[in-house]
Amino acid sequence: xxxxxxxxxxxxxxxxxxxxxxxxxxxxxxxxxxxxxxxxxxxxxxxxxxxxxxxxxxxxxxxxxxxxxxxxxxxxxxxxxxxxxxxxxxxxxxxxxxxxxxxxxxxxxxxxxxxxxxxxxxxxxxxxxxxxxxxxxxxxxxxxxxxxxxxxxxxxxxxxxxxxxxxxxxxxxxxxxxxxxxxxxxxxxxxxxxxxxxxxxxxxxxxxxxxxxxxxxxxxxxxxxxxxxxxxxxxxxxxxxxxxxxxxxxxxxxxxxxxxxxxxxxxxxxxxxxxxxxxxxxxxxxxxxxxxxxxxxxxxxxxxxxxxxxxxxxxxxxxxxxxxxxxxxxxxxxxxxxxxxxxxxxxxxxxxxxxxxxxxxxxxxxxxxxxxxxxxxxxxxxxxxxxxxxxxxxxxxxxxxxxxxxxxxxxxxxxxxxxxxxxxxxxxxxxxxxxxxxxxxxxxxxxxxxxxxxxxxxxxxxxxxxxxxxxxxxxxxxxxxxxxxxxxxxxxxxxxxxxxxxxxxxxxxxxxxxxxxxxxxxxxxxxxxxxxxxxxxxxxxxxxxxxxxxxxxxxxxxxxxxxxxxxxxxxxxxxxxxxxxxxxxxxxxxxxxxxxxxxxxxxxxxxxxxxxxxxxxxxxxxxxxxxxxxxxxxxxxxxxxxxxxxxxxxxxxxxxxxxxxxxxxxxxxxxxxxxxxxxxxxxxxxxxxxxxxxxxxxxxxxxxxxxxxxxxxxxxxxxxxxxxxxxxxxxxxxxxxxx
Ligand code: HDE
Numbered sequence: 001x002x003x004x005x006x007x008x009x010x011x012x013x014x015x016x017x018x019x020x021x022x023x024x025x026x027x028x029x030x031x032x033x034x035x036x037x038x039x040x041x042x043x044x045x046x047x048x049x050x051x052x053x054x055x056x057x058x059x060x061x062x063x064x065x066x067x068x069x070x071x072x073x074x075x076x077x078x079x080x081x082x083x084x085x086x087x088x089x090x091x092x093x094x095x096x097x098x099x100x101x102x103x104x105x106x107x108x109x110x111x112x113x114x115x116x117x118x119x120x121x122x123x124x125x126x127x128x129x130x131x132x133x134x135x136x137x138x139x140x141x142x143x144x145x146x147x148x149x150x151x152x153x154x155x156x157x158x159x160x161x162x163x164x165x166x167x168x169x170x171x172x173x174x175x176x177x178x179x180x181x182x183x184x185x186x187x188x189x190x191x192x193x194x195x196x197x198x199x200x201x202x203x204x205x206x207x208x209x210x211x212x213x214x215x216x217x218x219x220x221x222x223x224x225x226x227x228x229x230x231x232x233x234x235x236x237x238x239x240x241x242x243x244x245x246x247x248x249x250x251x252x253x254x255x256x257x258x259x260x261x262x263x264x265x266x267x268x269x270x271x272x273x274x275x276x277x278x279x280x281x282x283x284x285x286x287x288x289x290x291x292x293x294x295x296x297x298x299x300x301x302x303x304x305x306x307x308x309x310x311x312x313x314x315x316x317x318x319x320x321x322x323x324x325x326x327x328x329x330x331x332x333x334x335x336x337x338x339x340x341x342x343x344x345x346x347x348x349x350x351x352x353x354x355x356x357x358x359x360x361x362x363x364x365x366x367x368x369x370x371x372x373x374x375x376x377x378x379x380x381x382x383x384x385x386x387x388x389x390x391x392x393x394x395x396x397x398x399x400x401x402x403x404x405x406x407x408x409x410x411x412x413x414x415x416x417x418x419x420x421x422x423x424x425x426x427x428x429x430x431x432x433x434x435x436x437x438x439x440x441x442x443x444x445x446x447x448x449x450x451x452x453x454x455x456x457x458x459x460x461x462x463x464x465x466x467x468x469x470x471x472x473x474x475x476x477x478x479x480x481x482x483x484x485x486x487x488x489x490x491x492x493x494x495x496x497x498x499x500x501x502x503x504x505x506x507x508x509x510x511x512x513x514x515x516x517x518x519x520x521x522x523x524x525x526x527x528x529x530x531x532x533x534x535x536x537x538x539x540x541x542x543x544x545x546x547x548x549x550x551x552x553x554x555x556x557x558x559x560x561x562x563x564x565x566x567x568x569x570x571x572x573x574x575x576x577x578x579x580x581x582x583x584x585x586x587x588x589x590x591x592x593x594x595x596x597x598x599x600x601x602x603x604x605x606x607x608x609x610x611x612x613x614x615x616x617x618x619x620x621x622x623x624x625x626x627x628x629x630x631x632x633x634x635x636x637x638x639x640x641x642x643x644x645x646x647x648x649x650x651x652x653x654x655x656x657x658x659x660x661x662x663x664x665x666x667x668x669x670x671x672x673x674x675x676x677x678x679x680x681x682x683x684x685x686x687x688x689x690x691x692x693x694x695x696x697x698x699x700x701x702x703x704x705x706x707x708x709x710x711x712x713x714x715x716x717x718x719x720x721x722x723x724x725x726x727x728x729x730x731x732x733x734x735x736x737x738x739x
Contacts, residue, residue, distance in 0.1 A: 027131040034132055037166050037411040056086055096361070097396050098147040101192055102158040104206070105141030106240075106293035107360040108300055110349035112136050112163055112310065118344060121261045121314055122253035124373030126165040127344075135164045137407060138349055139363055140240045140292070144195045145206025150285035151292035152276060153206040154235045154496065156226075159245035159267065160365040161347065164411045168452075171369040172265055173389070177234055178246035180330045181223040183471050185384015190216060191223075209503035218512035221474040224520060225331050228481045231496040232489060233275035233578060238647075239295045239588060241306035241349075242274035249367075249382040250327040250334075252375040253314065254455050262320055262327060262377065264334055266311035266341050272582035278496060280677045283644040291645060297352055298617070299588065306349040311341035325477065325566035326470035330381040332477055332566060335573035363407045364393040375455040399423050415444040476565030478520045484576035487558035494524055494557055498531030510534065523560035527553055587615040589647040592636075594670055594690070595622050598656025601629040603684040607650060619646070623664055638666035643673030653685025661690055668694040675699075 025033075054062045062083060069081035077084065099105075111133040118127040126134050141158035142149065157176040162169055181191050193199075194216035195208050204210050208230070217223050229235065237243040245267030253263045276284065284291045296306060313334055315327075325332040353359040366389035367382060376382055393402050399422035402408060414426075417433045432440040485493065497517065501510050510532050517525035518536055529536045564571055574580070591611060595604060604620070611618050621641060622634035643649055649670045651661070661667040671694035674681050683691045 025129060027129075030125075030129040030132045034134060034166055034411070038135055038164070056083055057090070096398065099141075099396060100392060101143050102141040102160075103147045104145045104149045104151070105139050105158060105360065106296060106356075107137055107139035107353060107363060108296060108306065108349040109351035109353070109359075110136050110138065110305070110347060112161075112345060112347045114310075114345040116342070116344040118253065118312065118314075119255070121255055121263070122373040123256040124165075124170075124253075124371050125167055126163055126170060126371065127253075127373065134166075135411065136347060136349075137162045137164075137359070137363060138347070139360060139365070140296075142206060144192075144208060148289075149206035150289040152236060152281040152284045154208065154230070154278070154281065154500075155206065156230060156235060157237060157240075157243060159243070161245070161267075162363065162365060162369070165371055166412055167371040168412060169369045169408075169410045170371045170374065171365045171367065172245075172247050173365045173367050173385070174245050174247045174265065174267070176237065176243040176245055177226065177229045178244075178248060178264075178333045179226050179229065179477070180248060180381060181217075181226045182220065182381065183222050183329055183331055183467065184380045185388065187220075188384065188388070191220075204503075207503075209500040211504045211506045211509050214501065214504050214509045214513050215506070218509060218516065221516065222331050222471070224474050224478040224516055225481060227516075228478045228493065228520065231493045231500070232481075232485070233277075233492055234273070235496075236276045236278060236281040237292070238274040238276055239271075240292055241269050241296070241299070241308070241588065242271050244268055244273055245308065248330055249379045250320075250377045251370075251382075252377055252455055252457075253312075254373055254375055260375070260455050260457075261314050261316055263315075264313040264339075266313070267308040267347065268311055268341070268343065270307040270309065270346075270583070271585060271588050273578045274582070275578060277677055278492070278499065280644055283642070287642045288645050295588075295590075296349070300350060300352045302617075304588075304615075308347045309343040310345040310347060311343045313339040313341055315339045323568050325473065325568070326468060328377055328379045328468075329471045330379055331471075331474070333573070335480070335568055335570050336575040337570055337573055338568045341575070358405075359407045362397060362402070362405050364389075364397060364402055364405075366390055366393070370452075372452045378457075378459075401425065417444075473566035475519045476567050479562035480564045480567040480570060480573055481576055482521050482524065483561050483564065484572045486577050486579040487554060489577060489579065490524070490557040490560070491554050494527045494553075497524075497528045501528065502532055521560050521562045523556050527557060585615075586647075588617070590617040590619070590645070592619055592621045592641070592643060592646040592649045592670060594638075594649065594651045594661060594667055594687070595620055595628050595632055595634065596654075596657040596660035597622075597628060598654050598660065599629050599632060599652050600654040600657070600685055601632050603654075604629075604632050604652050607652070607684065621670070623660065638664050638670075643670045643679070644677070646674070646679070648680040648682065649674045650682040650684065651687030651690045653683070653687045655686050658686040658689050662693065672696060 054065060056062055065083060065087065068084045069078045070076060071078055079085075112126070113133050114127060114130050117130050118124075122128065125132075138161045139158065141160070142151070142153050142155040143158065144155055145153050159174045159176050161172045161174075163171070182188065193212075195213045197203055197205055198210060198212050208214075217227060234243070247265030250262050250264060253261050255261075288294065299306060313336070315334065315338075319339075320327045320334075323334075323338070327334060366386075368386040368389065370376070376386065394400060397405070400418075401421050401424050403414070404425045417435055419428060419433050430440060435444075435446075436442055482490070482493070497513075501513055504510050504513075511534060514525055514529050514532070514534060514536060517528055522536070526536050561571070567573070593604060593607060608618065619636040619641065620628070620632060620634050621636045621638060622628050623638055625634050625637055628634050651658075651667070651671070667690050671681055671691050675694075675696050681691055
């Protein structure tokens with residue numbers, strides 16, 4: 001108990017931090033402190049299990065809440081019915097304003113655990129006490145869509161983490177893309193107004209593919225780096241735990257000696273970064289709008305966890321000043337080649353919410369929630385956010401007392417002279433609500449150096465509305481990102497740009513965007529122009545209407561490299577391509593197993609065992625729900641699900657079952673749909689007939705002839721390890737089928 005003094009005051013913990021930073025706590029003591037604090041400020045204190053007897057909100061036992069009070073059996077409802085009025089009034093007021101951005105999201109509880117102390121750089125306990133488990137709540141979101149929109153929209157994903165540390169809450173309110181569209185927070189309302197559904201007709205929902213967005217972007221060259229990311233596969237993640245998280249801004253770490261370093265925060269998914277393909281993402285939006293939140297919920301519900309390594313890029317201000325980009329500019333990354341990401345801890349999400357509204361909807365993240373030892377920089381986007389987040393909670397949650405909601409409360413005791421307001425929960429005792437005072441011995445007392453002390457960054461200057469000259473390179477890192485992509489990733493970016501720009505009705509908007517793309521890469525611009533029926537003035541290979549076949553287009557894009565600037569001298573950077581260095585595992589994937597009455601149950605059982613062993617989820621999909629054979633229970637039906645929500649399909653064997661499956665066109669659709677999105681297709685025994693009979697039989701035969709399977713079999717992919725194997729960030733179509 002070296003660093004803290006505790007006194008049990010009227011049954012509550014009062015904590016007085018002492019600034020003796022050099023004495024390390026034992027792991028057990030440190031963990032005990034967090035556990036005690038969590039218990040003392042029990043986050044689930046307001047949880048109520050349903051009681052056995054129905055009451056109204058005032059505790060009156062209710063005799064009948066299914067029939068309103070009326071005058072006579074067929075008479076009018078009486079005003080006197082206070083139960084009716086209470087129930088309906090509460091219902092009428094059930095909704096709160098959705099978040100102005102990031103409205104669509106889902107969250108889960110878990111913990112953060114440090115493996116390696118950052119004591120050299122910071123005195124924040126959460127980053128120095130190795131092994132201690134700090135409780136966290138994380139929420140993932142899309143940005144543009146409304147609360148009820150689809151999870152798989154093309155968009156940046158919010159990646160917000162609230163850590164309930166014993167020095168107060170620390171929120172990293174980040175995204176799954178390390179840069180942002182704009183450099184100054186004052187432009188945020190413009191950006192969001194442009195991307196949200198257009199104001200006259202509220203179209204389109206959760207999509208940036210429309211005129212106002214690109215009209216704004218075409219006038220905002222600083223958005224070009226982010227534009228590349230948003231058109232890459234990063235914007236359509238396969239699952240929340242298959243995407244990275246970034247603090248985006250440069251923050252500051254301050255150590256016990258008061259020395260500061262600059263830092264970028266990273267979350268690296270243990271399963272690696274994996275994405276959907278665009279056609280798949282759009283179709284999933286219709287088949288299962290809850291695709292991402294369902295996957296997180298099911299994983300945790302089935303006893304699994306979602307995991308990320310926590311990493312930092314630490315550098316000095318002096319180093320930063322030597323680079324040809326400004327670390328205060330949130331449209332720039334610090335390439336990992338310049339400063340490697342040190343992995344120092346882990347976040348594990350292992351508990352679903354009990355109540356979506358009380359937790360996920362009411363959680364309020366704020367960039368200004370930092371703890372001693374972590375501080376801000378002058379990044380103008382961060383500075384603006386530090387104002388916006390508190391302000392927005394006041395309107396969204398309706399009162400300054402939102403901080404008392406169980407999900408937002410810190411685990412340490414809150415003690416100050418703030419009072420009253422809408423929906424105050426705390427019953428403050430005593431007469432004194434001011435400082436200084438003598439009547440309460442000047443309590444609660446200021447902690448001086450033991451509290452949060454702002455880093456004494458020297459600031460002086462003339463008051464100006466300007467953008468720093470060091471923020472003026474808008475294309476250099478967009479080119480760095482482009483150069484770092486694999487051929488298939490480049491192709492996806494070109495296709496995505498074509499898709500979105502072709503949705504813009506105003507030709508001038510499309511043409512202005514082409515001008516920017518040409519500054520990033522001329523071949524990219526030419527390929528996009530082709531899809532738009534435009535010709536780039538400066539290039540010779542752009543032919544309206546498209547006269548090059550897709551193979552040559554892929555080759556052209558693959559070879560297209562741009563000279564970079566603002567990149568620390570790099571032409572390509574590490575950690576940008578999803579095809580580079582990502583762990584390959586089938587864990588967390590989901591497979592559809594097609595069965596019908598008469599199925600070869602032993603074969604299905606063996607398959608289920610293999611999938612379980614590989615930590616792969618599956619649905620048994622049949623023409624009807626329920627028992628199909630001994631030990632084979634259908635969990636989905638051919639008509640209530642679709643291949644698009646799985647990562648692969650296996651058609652089980654059994655002659656009668658295959659005859660039955662053949663009666664249902666959906667069975668063949670499972671094969672064709674999986675083929676369309678380059679997913680592994682497998683079969684057991686007679687199940688191969690559904691695969692070959694699906695209409696892609698000829699293609700499969702050709703593939704088999706071109707590259708005969710090792711065992712000489714000509715049937716399509718039969719090897720279970722391939723079904724449970726890795727789906728690479730594949731190109732659309734079936735090119736990878738036999739890979
Ligand atoms: Fe946000 N942002 N933001 N943002 N943001 C909000 O706060 C804002 C920005 C991010 O799951 C709002 O509680 C401004 C960057 C996430 O609850 C609001 C600017 C990054 C979430 C707000 C930005 C983010 C939000 C709306 C320009 C990545 C969802 C509701 C300077 C680093 C948190 C709310 C959750 C939410 C303001 C830009 C991440 C209005 C002014 C850059 C993950 O306060």
